[in-house]
Amino acid sequence: MTAQPSGPLAGDPVPAGDPVSQDGIAVPRGRPPRRIKAEHIRDYGIVVFAVVLFIYFSIASSVFLTSQNLLNLVFQNATLGIAACAVTFTIIAGNFDLSLGAIFVLSEVLGAWAAVHWGVWWAFPVAILSGLAMGLINGLLVTKLRVNAFLATLASALTFGGIAVGVTGGGLLITPTSKVFTFLGQNKAGAIQYPVIIFAVVAIVLQLVLSYTVFGRHLYGVGDNRSAARLSGLKVDRIVILTFVITGAACGLSGLLDSSITGSGSSTTTGLGGTLALLAIAGVALGGTSIFGGVGSVWRTVLGVLILAMITNGFDLLAVPDYWQNVVRGILIVIAVAISSVVDRR
């Protein structure tokens, strides 16, 4: 899915062996052939790795390669994937967002609260709009108050999480067993769960926006060279705010889906709420999007999230102890990021 390459933009190197682009001056003798190879490993190694992992689990486990298992794998990671795809925008534009989980939790709680108090249909706009509003707050903190994005979203995450606990009175907020509320989370179109479809749609739309719109191009520019972007007439702050708003809204949607799947709005952070931000950013980084901005794609993030998901799923099927999953995930992320920075150091 969504293997929509971003064309001539970042992440896609100059065609292989193109001699003109290595115009002899900047590159010392004897290095060009090796360097092109290294760039390819950096840019497409992760695709090869995903395929190898997929084939390995398919052979090692008789259950892995069944449509039932694969759909479940994506279903279980749909909410994470939506948030990760959206935060890719923020990261490409050169920022960071640690508040994904908190926005997810508070949106979920507010949506559920609205469903109980105002009527079930209110859950949808309230969850998504409250996520959007929280993203706007992050964006304003980062641009107007010039708070470092890392700290701004760390602080806002604490605040949002605290409010969520306050709204639920510290526990769960069960919604009336309305079919409407659980419709999206607990039903399928044919064999495919709705959250899987929504994840796919979000990923495709975001990738298309990134590759084929003026806004998408602006994100790369702001992330690659903020000063050049400003001197080219961009209102950089507005673009940065927008990335946070999109991420916030996507986390709101994730929260809505999660509450729809479980049938309740929960303020606990023992579930995905507590780990969402770090898992999403891990997926982004594993896919090959640069944490420094200017380089990356949504399809890479999808790949990153699915690799992390395959490891969980495959290890479970092969009865590998739980703790190995995180060990392997951590090592993978380090390898992926190290390869790219070693190659970039030239």
Place this chain on the structure above:
Amino acid sequence: MSSPAVAPIRLVSIGKRYSGTKALDNVSVEVAGATVHALVGANGAGKSTLGKIVGGVIRPDEGQLYIDGRPVRYSSPREARVDGIVTITQELSPMPNLSVIENVFFGIEPRRAGVIQRRQMHRQYDELVSRWGFELNGNAKVGGLRTADKQKVEILRAVACDARVIVMDEPTSSLTSVETKTLHQMIAALRENGTTIVYVSHFLDEVIELADTVSVLRSGHLVRTAPVAEETEDSLVGGMFGAAQEAEHFEKPQGSTAPVILDVSGLNRKGVLRDISLQIRAGEIVGLAGLVGSGRSELARAISGADPIDSGTIAVDGTARAIRSPADAMAAGMAFVPESRKDDGLFLELSLAANTTFADLRSVASRLGILRRALERTKTSSLLKLLSVEPPVPSAKTANLSGGNQQKLLFARWLLRNPRVLILDEPTRGVDVAARAAIHRLINNLAAEGTAVLMISSEIEEVLGLAHRVLVMRRGSITREFGADPQLDSVMEAAFGLGGRPIA
């Protein structure tokens, strides 16, 4: 403290290239121990590069450096420091959050079993300060100090580790005349003490007053090394610029009556620009000459909305424009090619196409903001060919281009917008000869088509070759105006403010 041994320096056939252009070519200089040896030259002549090679900041590509007659090869300032060579530059600023004392003794703290002996460190500091006659509160945070005091910290740091050679790169460019005088006294005292000083500066009056020997550099070549007693400011300027270079010379229209396109009046920016007024007519190229730090780049940035202004008006085509951002300036028909293409110009990770269309994406997008990538490719491709960018491949990555091609790419971005006013800050910095000629022709052609051009360049030949009028800036003001083809000497004298700057 033991008196440091005198250290002579010998540079033999030094060569250094930056992406194709030669910054230094076969330069040999001998610096006698316990003297002040000045390196002078125009911007880009290679004087700073030479100073940095002595200090281990830059590694030469060719040639050999000898200290005390011993061949050395430094790959970092740290290694040079081991031999007692310390470099003091504007950029190598101290650690702002540490105190003066902590900075001065950083890395050489008196310690016992790894524990810093604070009391001993303070005592040593007091000794140092009284010995050198400084007044500087050792407990003050360096970040809050004035520039001159920060420089004192750097110098104290150098003497605290018994530096035998101190390389000073433009040490006075941000000092007041009183501070400059203090610095000169310190340098004299250091020399008395046996320290060798390599002094890089474009303030010729200081060089004459201070140095024992001077080496003049021009375009990466050594012109001559001579005792200062044999030189005057005029002879140095003559050596720095020589006969007019082979920079292409263009025909210039006389007494244009074309309408005024850019009209700037009473522009002020506190501490940077003072009461700047200038007009540029359609088809006119106005050159802006002056030393680095004279306010040239700051003026370009102010007009093009990159930096804010305190007062003044900017009109384009007779309409006053409130310019608060680059976007405002662009809407008024201006285009600005900034000084540093890497820092402020290009998106190195993106494709040539993305770089070309970035400032005018609407022209290659539908009304809904969907990019028409085929159109983007064709537009980019034709511009790249027009400007002979190599390779003319829209999907190539910008970081892989040579300097000259990157600069042309930046021009492509702004040509796409058909600007009324083109503001160029160092349009040919760090580009090869062929690209330079191509860019000159391009600028001339754009003017011929009616564009108003404001061009800044440190290379005076470039300004003289292209400009229909030349404005000279000094310390934030426009101090002189020349018509077409002025004498190189008179422009240089105006830029250096000869007979101007009082030391005391």
